[in-house]
Amino acid sequence: MEKKKILILNGPNLNLLGRREPGIYGTGTMDGCLEALRRRYPDVEIDYYQSNAEGSLIDRLQAAATDGTDGVAFNAGAYTHTSVALLDAIRSVPVPVVEVHISNVHSREAFRRQSMIAPACVGVVCGFGLDSYRLAVEGLLCAAAGRD
Numbered sequence: 682m683e684k685k686k687i688l689i690l691n692g693p694n695l696n697l698l699g700r701r702e703p704g705i706y707g708t709g710t711m712d713g714c715l716e717a718l719r720r721r722y723p724d725v726e727i728d729y730y731q732s733n734a735e736g737s738l739i740d741r742l743q744a745a746a747t748d749g750t751d752g753v754a755f756n757a758g759a760y761t762h763t764s765v766a767l768l769d770a771i772r773s774v775p776v777p778v779v780e781v782h783i784s785n786v787h788s789r790e791a792f793r794r795q796s797m798i799a800p801a802c803v804g805v806v807c808g809f810g811l812d813s814y815r816l817a818v819e820g821l822l823c824a825a826a827g828r829d
């Protein structure tokens with residue numbers, strides 16, 4: 682069986698994980714999170730891309746449609762709450778996307794309860810710290826197994 686390929690896609694300010702508002706996002710780094718994921722899923726190719734720019738996130742999503750990616754765990758950061766362009770991009774690719782948040786966006790400011798992208802996603806994981814990424818990968822692998 683061919684190795685599954687999952688893309689972890691992070692949006693704005695998520696390059697600062699570990700240093701950014703640690704009371705909300707914790708002190709763990711994305712490097713540590715990726716290392717743990719790759720250790721836990723040795724048979725899965727875990728790719729990673731982060732950008733602070735909306736257009737670059739769209740370009741990476743579009744690339745995922747043709748590079749053999751089986752699923753995307755996408756933390757769009759603040760763009761989650763504002764971006765019609767990302768909603769359209771997710772709808773434009775045939776790859777399943779899970780919306781991810783480290784914090785529980787429903788227990789914070791009211792504007793974080795709205796997601797522009799959720800309607801185009803296969804599921805949403807939020808509130809489990811960096812474990813949210815692992816739970817999203819797990820969901821994507823279950824969905825992919827169901828398609829095989």
Ligand code: DQA
Binds near residue numbers: 694756758760761
């Ligand atoms: C976030 C939640 C968003 O509301 C916020 O803008 C982020 C991070 C999270 O992972 O909890 O940048 O997506």
